[in-house]
Amino acid sequence: MAFSSMAFLFGFLPLCLLCCFLMPARLRTGRNAVLLLFSLFFYAWGGLRLLPVLLTSCLATWAAGLLAAPGRKRRKAALLAALVLELGMLGYFKYTGFLLGNLKALGLDVPVPAIVLPAGISFFIFQAVSYLTDVYRGTVPPEKSLFRLTLYMAFFPQLLQGPIVRYGDFAPALTDRRENSADAAAGAVRFCFGLAKKVLLADALGQIADGAFAAGDRLTVALAWLGAIAYTLQLYFDFSGYTDMALGLGRVFGFCLPENFNYPYVSRSAAEFWRRWHITLSFWFRDYVYIPLGGNRCSKGRQVCNLLAVWLLTGLWHGSAWNFVLWGLYYALLLMGERFLWGQALDRLPAALRHLYALFLITMGWVLFRCTSLAQVGEMVSALFGFAPGGAWSGEALYDLCQFRWELLAAIPAALPVKNWLQGRLAAKRARGSRTAALALALAPKALAVLLLGLSAVRLLSSTFRSFLYFQF
Amino acid sequence: MGKMLDRAFLAVLLAVLLAVPGWVALRSHRETTAYYENRTLAERPALTWTSLADGSFGSAFESWYSDHFPGRATLLKMDTKVQMDVLKRPVVNDTVVTERALLPFMAYEEQSPEEYARQAADIAEDLGELDAHIRANGGSFYYVGIPEQRVYFGEQYPGFLASHAGEYQTADDAFAAALAGQNVRFLDMRQVYEDLGNPAEYYSAVDHHYNYYGAYAAYRAILDTMAADGWQLPVLTEEDLDFVELPNPYIGSRNRKLYNLWPNGEKAVMGVQKAPVAFTRTDNGQPSEKPLFVLPAAADLPTTYNLYMGGDFGETVLETGRPELPDALIFGDSFTNALETLLYASFDETRILDLRHYTDKSLKDYVAEYRPDLVLCVQNDTFYYTTTGNGAVWASFP
Numbered sequence: 035m036a037f038s039s040m041a042f043l044f045g046f047l048p049l050c051l052l053c054c055f056l057m058p059a060r061l062r063t064g065r066n067a068v069l070l071l072f073s074l075f076f077y078a079w080g081g082l083r084l085l086p087v088l089l090t091s092c093l094a095t096w097a098a099g100l101l102a103a104p105g106r107k108r109r110k111a112a113l114l115a116a117l118v119l120e121l122g123m124l125g126y127f128k129y130t131g132f133l134l135g136n137l138k139a140l141g142l143d144v145p146v147p148a149i150v151l152p153a154g155i156s157f158f159i160f161q162a163v164s165y166l167t168d169v170y171r172g173t174v175p176p177e178k179s180l181f182r183l184t185l186y187m188a189f190f191p192q193l194l195q196g197p198i199v200r201y202g203d204f205a206p207a208l209t210d211r212r213e214n215s216a217d218a219a220a221g222a223v224r225f226c227f228g229l230a231k232k233v234l235l236a237d238a239l240g241q242i243a244d245g246a247f248a249a250g251d252r253l254t255v256a257l258a259w260l261g262a263i264a265y266t267l268q269l270y271f272d273f274s275g276y277t278d279m280a281l282g283l284g285r286v287f288g289f290c291l292p293e294n295f296n297y298p299y300v301s302r303s304a305a306e307f308w309r310r311w312h313i314t315l316s317f318w319f320r321d322y323v324y325i326p327l328g329g330n331r332c333s334k335g336r337q338v339c340n341l342l343a344v345w346l347l348t349g350l351w352h353g354s355a356w357n358f359v360l361w362g363l364y365y366a367l368l369l370m371g372e373r374f375l376w377g378q379a380l381d382r383l384p385a386a387l388r389h390l391y392a393l394f395l396i397t398m399g400w401v402l403f404r405c406t407s408l409a410q411v412g413e414m415v416s417a418l419f420g421f422a423p424g425g426a427w428s429g430e431a432l433y434d435l436c437q438f439r440w441e442l443l444a445a446i447p448a449a450l451p452v453k454n455w456l457q458g459r460l461a462a463k464r465a466r467g468s469r470t471a472a473l474a475l476a477l478a479p480k481a482l483a484v485l486l487l488g489l490s491a492v493r494l495l496s497s498t499f500r501s502f503l504y505f506q507f
Numbered sequence: 508m509g510k511m512l513d514r515a516f517l518a519v520l521l522a523v524l525l526a527v528p529g530w531v532a533l534r535s536h537r538e539t540t541a542y543y544e545n546r547t548l549a550e551r552p553a554l555t556w557t558s559l560a561d562g563s564f565g566s567a568f569e570s571w572y573s574d575h576f577p578g579r580a581t582l583l584k585m586d587t588k589v590q591m592d593v594l595k596r597p598v599v600n601d602t603v604v605t606e607r608a609l610l611p612f613m614a615y616e617e618q619s620p621e622e623y624a625r626q627a628a629d630i631a632e633d634l635g636e637l638d639a640h641i642r643a644n645g646g647s648f649y650y651v652g653i654p655e656q657r658v659y660f661g662e663q664y665p666g667f668l669a670s671h672a673g674e675y676q677t678a679d680d681a682f683a684a685a686l687a688g689q690n691v692r693f694l695d696m697r698q699v700y701e702d703l704g705n706p707a708e709y710y711s712a713v714d715h716h717y718n719y720y721g722a723y724a725a726y727r728a729i730l731d732t733m734a735a736d737g738w739q740l741p742v743l744t745e746e747d748l749d750f751v752e753l754p755n756p757y758i759g760s761r762n763r764k765l766y767n768l769w770p771n772g773e774k775a776v777m778g779v780q781k782a783p784v785a786f787t788r789t790d791n792g793q794p795s796e797k798p799l800f801v802l803p804a805a806a807d808l809p810t811t812y813n814l815y816m817g818g819d820f821g822e823t824v825l826e827t828g829r830p831e832l833p834d835a836l837i838f839g840d841s842f843t844n845a846l847e848t849l850l851y852a853s854f855d856e857t858r859i860l861d862l863r864h865y866t867d868k869s870l871k872d873y874v875a876e877y878r879p880d881l882v883l884c885v886q887n888d889t890f891y892y893t894t895t896g897n898g899a900v901w902a903s904f905p
Contacts, residue, residue, distance in 0.1 A: 081562030429667035
């Protein structure tokens, strides 16, 4: 079930809120049970046949956690067995088709099965791996309750697209959280803003990107740039919108989920971008792959190998196709370049140039990410550099600019920390005794949230339902 | 105050979120169609193990729930108004909003001339077979091609949108050449209208059809063509008709997609015969009392192109009881409807088929059974390359 569906907004969500909050707060287990039941229902809505994959992962993680805790015999074997099972499931569902497809392309006579990918598998498997590793390392105690561990793995706000939550951050709220109206209101506001990012901005910008990336012989330089920029914005509003909704919902139910985005397009380098984009995934790879491989505390050659390994895996995590591998290696090269070659020179450039540098490289990266074949990568990159089959300009580009001008205009301030700046200014005025500023801070976000919810609902009604981009991961 | 405000905000949100399922549960059965979208609303899906297992229940439920959202039509109408008048989008609900006409938004892809030539040859071969079959049954065949509104008003498209003017010309030329290769008599109304200077009043600004003046021009061109071939048929001249403008608001198919919000004063016109040619009518095998022009019950009720003959029927038969005149068979799309109100007056019996709806027998069997003297295929040019419905001229269906 997608957050931006009518069934979720006007069916699942109010029902879940009622069931959860009609239960007395002292019955913490009862509220958790409601959340777990609704989470499993939320997942099963996309197809009951995929529920066993999630439940198997939860059960295996719970059992292996108990066996891999410090002090247990053969705990390393338990950890390895569980990791093989978890990553084996991920590999089977996500990479079998890719692997066999490539073998077939090499001339081997192998059938390529059509395997349905369980939604969110990359996210809940990564949570399982982080939990098991943390338990093995002794940084968190093993969870004795299968019920609580399943809620950690399947908690519906973050089940399908993250953020990737560490058990150590989540567990205290399972027993000690205190829901209150201030948090719930702030969470609801954030949810509505996230919904609007997805429905009002990302889906509209996606239409520009879809047209440009499917243009083929009609592709012009202008259309290629417009498509690349639109996709860059679409991806951000789609994914960060979902994250806002997830964090907002989490807050309504009393959980503080980790931030996943911090205005990534204000970055001044590729390295900074990855500290601001999909933060929980970056930290996951840092803590569970990069540092165990030796991280920075090793020779330059080893660091290069570590970076290549991490970014190859990051690419493959996003999708089982060669363009994702290419995209991962692209960032590996950029990060190595910034670390070993041009990083110091970059630091000496004016800030504006560094922003341009980062934005250009990020946009190029998303082009690799969005293309469906290496041939298309070649076509798009050529067009971006002036070699387009349709020439420099086309009516199609002008149509996109006219048709989606409001979304393009709104997208720029929405991708920048304008909201934070405004809130800061108003807070400063309020501190100086301004009643208007106090009223604006209290009322404006809520009024805007209600308006955005209404506009999003109308837009959802008038458009075909679109699933979130990150469902495929 | 902050706590109160938070609680009030949460209460409002929860009330809104809960009101929707309540409304849907109580009222969803009341509406079954969406008039402005010209479609049936989704039905509540049946809950089965299969649909639950593969997730199809979820997507079907979403469609049903969205379709029965409280005040859906009103909200969409407001949204259309905002998109069109406030945000000034050039394309709203897949409709291009221009100063003078509403046109469909067309994708930018184009088909190659070679592909058109190949398809035209295949289609013309079927039409050639039909032509020979009609001749063998004692009749004559005419193919009448009429430009669709988007072609007629093609120059109204803003420069940055795809009007496909060149592509349509290529497609029409390939089609005409292929028909000529099969010796099929082809009346290209696009050329006729061009020769007349493409008068704006011939076509609707808000509908994909021509209006009655355009239909009348086509009628005259058809009879002129037949007369040139030696047919002596009675003709309804302009003096024989009163062109009456209906007072009712006219909802065209294009404006219907915009909830009829595009401002225009267009009215439907009908050609009332001063000395009407009497007829009896049969629709789909059943005697019908429907007149040539089916008027709304009151002057303030809207009318549509369905005014002409009451819309599309699989089979309509009009008998005028004048055995001295030839019999005709007309088949084609809805462009025939306005023409039928004129053409029947030139024949003893006029049989009209719309092969999108008529399924009793194939066209070739129909011709063999009724042996009409004249067979007219009337298609708009966007259907030239269609091989189903009225394009399935040589199919053996059923």
